[in-house]
Amino acid sequence: MPILFYLSSAVAIIATIMVITRYHPIHALLYLVVSFLAIAMVFLSLGAPFAAALEVIVYAGAIMVLFIFVVMMLNLGKETAAQEKDWLRPAVWIGPGVLTLVLLMEMSILLLAPPQRNVAVAVVTPKQVALSLYGEYIIAVELIGFLLTTGIVGAAHIGKQKKKSLHRFLQA
Amino acid sequence: MAPISAHTVLIVAAILFVLGLAGVLTRKNIIFMLISIEIMLNAAGLAFIAAGSRWQQPDGQIMYLFILAMAAAEVSVALAMVLQIHHQHKTLDVEDLRELKD
Numbered sequence: 001m002p003i004l005f006y007l008s009s010a011v012a013i014i015a016t017i018m019v020i021t022r023y024h025p026i027h028a029l030l031y032l033v034v035s036f037l038a039i040a041m042v043f044l045s046l047g048a049p050f051a052a053a054l055e056v057i058v059y060a061g062a063i064m065v066l067f068i069f070v071v072m073m074l075n076l077g078k079e080t081a082a083q084e085k086d087w088l089r090p091a092v093w094i095g096p097g098v099l100t101l102v103l104l105m106e107m108s109i110l111l112l113a114p115p116q117r118n119v120a121v122a123v124v125t126p127k128q129v130a131l132s133l134y135g136e137y138i139i140a141v142e143l144i145g146f147l148l149t150t151g152i153v154g155a156a157h158i159g160k161q162k163k164k165s166l167h168r169f170l171q172a
Numbered sequence: 173m174a175p176i177s178a179h180t181v182l183i184v185a186a187i188l189f190v191l192g193l194a195g196v197l198t199r200k201n202i203i204f205m206l207i208s209i210e211i212m213l214n215a216a217g218l219a220f221i222a223a224g225s226r227w228q229q230p231d232g233q234i235m236y237l238f239i240l241a242m243a244a245a246e247v248s249v250a251l252a253m254v255l256q257i258h259h260q261h262k263t264l265d266v267e268d269l270r271e272l273k274d
Contacts, residue, residue: 051236059243
């Protein structure tokens, strides 16, 4: 459905602009959830229902919960917002903003030049995805399993609060 | 109703990617930089989904799954590092983290 696609991509872009301009971390994260939900809607309108479900569950669910936990643990509040407001002056963002806008215009010109192809409305079902995933891509699935295991071990190791132990001669 | 053009989807993905890039370049707080990196990864996933939908193949969604798993692993390690940095330096400003310089 084209109208669904255009509407939800407009919501996604507006919410993402709000994410990168907010000062308060929690406000930015809530706008990011809106952006992820809108992108899930885009996936659904492109005929990828499985990816849409995973976007809601993993991105808007799990990853956002991690971010919000860290923001709450670090107790980032009004001081952080004031600090961000101090840091985000026009002199800071105009340079990168103009440069990335130039890149976006180049990309758009490249994309608009060749003949346009339409996306078919047919749905790629989860069954097709699963058959392909556990058929030809089985090695990649195992590698991703390794990556997730290393991620868990690495996060547990880095996040461990080590007690600083000084020699008794060095203690003040 | 006019069908969706594949190039329109790619332009939406490019806009989201550029917004994330601008966020990484302008912010100085590590948490906001990580959020912007998530936006960029998500835009890359959107481009893959668009390609898979254009060719009617499941490969695009499979690449999206791999990006998703990679983002989950990346964000867990990165947030553990943010906790550790805040514990040791009492700041989240990237300009204060210059111990590797010398």
